[in-house]
Amino acid sequence: MDRYLNVFISVAEQQSFSKAAKLHHMTQPAVSQYIRTLEERMNTKLLDRNNKRVHLNKAGEIVYHYSKEIMGMYERMHYLVDDLNHTANGPLKIGASYTFGEYILPHIIAKTKEHCPEVQPIVTIGNTEEIAALVENHQLDIGIVEGHFKNRTLIPHKFAEDEMIIVATPTHPLLQKSHITHHLLETQTWIVREEGSGTREALNNVFKLLAISPNNLIHFSSTQPIKASVESGLGISFLSKWAVKKELARGELVAVDMNFLPYKRTFAYLTHSPFQTKSLEVFIDILCHHQLD
Structure with missing residues (x-):
């Protein structure tokens, strides 16, 4: 099922069957068949076609939103299991609000790379609400935000002033x-x-x-x-x-x-899983011990 969702996400983001086919090294008819199968399973159309481009309809927007969340969780599950038998390595998806992301985070990443050269940081900068939403949807491993934070599912861990x-x-x-x-x-x-x-x-x-x-x-x-x-x-x-x-x-x-x-005000980090990769553990340890001076 994850393959179907991946193909659907690509079609939705590229707004094109042919571009999605190139991304997945598939033929365009094969991509079309994947979308038809997914639509049959959802029992509804997910895409509208207009002027050689495709667009999400209302049902498609819902499926796209949860597909991104599902694939984020699937990818994280894969890395957590793989992580058990390896040293800290692989992608580490970090989000941060602008102040921390632009002026402090680069120093934290540099220290993380010193300890774990094989870690591959992928950084997203946005405002506090945007970063929290990405963590909640499992599209980020960790989010660093500032100020007061309200969320029923995410608990902020304060680490600095x-x-x-x-x-x-x-x-x-x-x-x-x-x-x-x-x-x-x-x-x-x-x-x-x-x-x-x-x-x-x-x-x-x-x-x-x-x-x-x-x-x-x-x-x-x-x-x-x-x-x-x-x-x-x-x-x-x-x-x-x-x-x-x-x-x-x-x-x-x-x-x-x-x-x-x-x-x-306080800086806090957010995660959305009780499990942490070795890379994330190292990053959080460095984050919490970094001197803000």
């Missing part, structure tokens, strides 16, 4: 004030992450703490353009110290001094 600060360009008018009030912060242009990210959640918590509701928000889906925007004087932002460590050292950005800062 992160400090967050307000940053501005050194010439920003806000820094010329002798006293920065909460009202003054409310009137600023804020360069912010999208809803669903851990960084945005932390900022929303700070807004609640200060009882302010800034109206002038500019949204970006990653940290790099936020830093560039702040450096250009477009506005201020609220970011992890890790994310702005180099810019602070070079004087390109400065921290806005407020009595409630730094704001602290």
Whole structure:
């Protein structure tokens, strides 16, 4: 059955029988037969054909979603069994939210490769909600997220603290004030992450703490353009110290001094299986003992 699901996933993602046939080294009629057999087992059509392309219908979307989850579990089962008799090796699917993924994770992976050269890290970067969903659907072996986390099936394992600060360009008018009030912060242009990210959640918590509701928000889906925007004087932002460590050292950005800062949040990792490969065990051990300084 896994072969049928694999072929179906390829057709759905490639939107083409011929492209899926090439991926699986099959003939196009053979791919068509696999899809027909799967549709017969599901007792419904899964694909619509239009202008030489194929698209998932509603039933197809459901089957595709669970096929990805099933194949992720099947692949993980295979590696766990194979792992019993071998040293740490093979793919390790790691997901991380942007702050950790862009500024800390590369160091963890480098240490993991030192200990286990045959491990093959496959990294996905996304916001906290996206990473949690991929772990829940068994498409990632581990996910690293930041901030408060809500999920009925995944339990976060906290392993480190992160400090967050307000940053501005050194010439920003806000820094010329002798006293920065909460009202003054409310009137600023804020360069912010999208809803669903851990960084945005932390900022929303700070807004609640200060009882302010800034109206002038500019949204970006990653940290790099936020830093560039702040450096250009477009506005201020609220970011992890890790994310702005180099810019602070070079004087390109400065921290806005407020009595409630730094704001602290936690980094946590998520898994969705009681079993761990040797590669994942090594990675988690290095992750939990890495010094964030």
